[in-house]
Amino acid sequence: MPLEWGDHANDCVSAAAAAIVAQGGSDLVGDRRWSNEAEAEAAIDAAGGISAAVSSVLMEIAPAFAQRGDIGAVLAGNRLILVVVEGDTLAAPGDLGLRRLPRKFMVQAWQAL
8 A cells, every 4th residue: 555644544653553553562543643744744743753752652672673563763854754674674655555675774663562
């Protein structure tokens, strides 16, 4: 599924949250709602930024210790994008569907469960 903005849709936050639910974890999106990129950015800003928002619900770990299913972040310009750790690769929604990047691009990580 290509990138689609919205809570419980297919943006990087929703995809990361869905990966955690698929592993038996809790829905981390909760009552936060957005339907487009501007609303998502406003929600992230209100939470103190994506790093602070994720760190408030998941335990931060060194990227080198991230395991399959954990959540990571990569830099895209000056923005952090959440990814799901697959092992040697990282996965996140892209314009044409799931996009994979080498693990070496991960700059931050959180333990999923």
